[in-house]
Amino acid sequence: MEKIILDGKLVAKKITDSLKERVTNLKSKGITPCLATILVGNDPSSETYVKMKGNACGRIGIQSLRIHLPKETETKELLETIEKLNLDPSVHGILLQHPVPSHIDERKAFETIDIKKDVDGVTSTGYGQTAFGFGTYPSCTPAAIMEIIKHYNIHIDGKHAVVIGRSPILGKPVSALLLNENATVTTCHSHTTNLPEIVKQADIVVAAVGKPNFIQGDWIKKGAAVLDAGYNKGNIGDVDYEACYENASAITPVPGGVGPVTISMLLKHTVDAAENPMNIPSL
Numbered sequence: 054m055e056k057i058i059l060d061g062k063l064v065a066k067k068i069t070d071s072l073k074e075r076v077t078n079l080k081s082k083g084i085t086p087c088l089a090t091i092l093v094g095n096d097p098s099s100e101t102y103v104k105m106k107g108n109a110c111g112r113i114g115i116q117s118l119r120i121h122l123p124k125e126t127e128t129k130e131l132l133e134t135i136e137k138l139n140l141d142p143s144v145h146g147i148l149l150q151h152p153v154p155s156h157i158d159e160r161k162a163f164e165t166i167d168i169k170k171d172v173d174g175v176t177s178t179g180y181g182q183t184a185f186g187f188g189t190y191p192s193c194t195p196a197a198i199m200e201i202i203k204h205y206n207i208h209i210d211g212k213h214a215v216v217i218g219r220s221p222i223l224g225k226p227v228s229a230l231l232l233n234e235n236a237t238v239t240t241c242h243s244h245t246t247n248l249p250e251i252v253k254q255a256d257i258v259v260a261a262v263g264k265p266n267f268i269q270g271d272w273i274k275k276g277a278a279v280l281d282a283g284y285n286k287g288n289i290g291d292v293d294y295e296a297c298y299e300n301a302s303a304i305t306p307v308p309g310g311v312g313p314v315t316i317s318m319l320l321k322h323t324v325d326a327a328e329n330p331m332n333i334p335s336l
């Protein structure tokens with residue numbers, strides 16, 4: 054059986070390379086694409102991810118406006134910050150790094166982001182558009198998973214995709230994107246019984262559960278494609294890579310799989326937003 058390591062760095066490079074010319078074109082018209090990132094508190098992993106996003110913007114000429122709020126910030130102050138960015142015409146995309154400290158109403162904050170600037174795909178409107186299949190900015194990790202699948206010509210139509218996880222910015226939207234490509238989708242979660250048996254039926258496995266090394270090797274059907282969207286502490290994925298590698302025909306590593314493509318999708322959406330600030334979705 055041919056085995057493919059799904060190289061996220063390669064896919065990410067292809068995407069960001071294709072953006073450079075679009076950024077140059079925008080700048081020649083006096084438009085500098087700008088992504089505002091908001092980090093609340095001092096979670097070291099979140100600090101790293103926000104820094105990575107800012108640096109990735111810089112590498113292709115996207116301006117990054119980095120807002121770092123103290124961990125004591127109240128929901129009201131965070132909403133005011135987002136509302137200011139909504140009104141600022143020089144800002145094309147807004148990213149609120151998840152998770153925010155627990156006293157903040159994160160959902161309310163996400164919902165405050167103007168749909169036209171929701172390049173991270175975190176609003177319920179953005180999710181609804183994704184599910185209906187005409188949205189412009191799906192959440193970045195689900196979009197990244199679809200890019201990897203397409204880059205490697207992994208067949209989706211008619212296949213059984215099993216998604217483990219149902220979070221609003223990962224499990225639910227990736228299930229919707231796979232369904233839109235005619236996969237038969239099973240979305241599993243903490244109340245799912247017989248999880249290993251269900252995963253064993255999958256042609257495509259998407260791990261989005263947030264538990265290190267959770268997906269076991271003997272859960273994987275021979276020939277399945279395995280996409281690991283886990284970003285647990287210590288750069289450990291949700292998939293027990295060594296064990297799952299045995300049966301998989303294609304598998305993403307962590308690091309170097311879904312993560313880098315997630316960031317390049319954020320850049321792509323920011324450039325899309327700068328080109329189409331009214332965010333008129335094509336039906």
Ligand SMILES: Nc1nc2c(c(=O)[nH]1)N[C@@H](CN(C=O)c1ccc(C(=O)N[C@@H](CCC(=O)O)C(=O)O)cc1)CN2
Pocket residue numbers: 101102103148149150151152173175193194284288307308309310311312313314315316
């Ligand atoms: N508002 C959001 N918050 C969060 C998202 C998101 O998409 N939007 N996703 C995750 C974390 N995340 C981005 O924020 C993220 C995690 C990991 C990586 C990544 O590229 N990891 C590297 C390894 C890290 C390293 O080199 O230090 C890899 O996998 O190769 C990118 C993005 C939670 N929050």
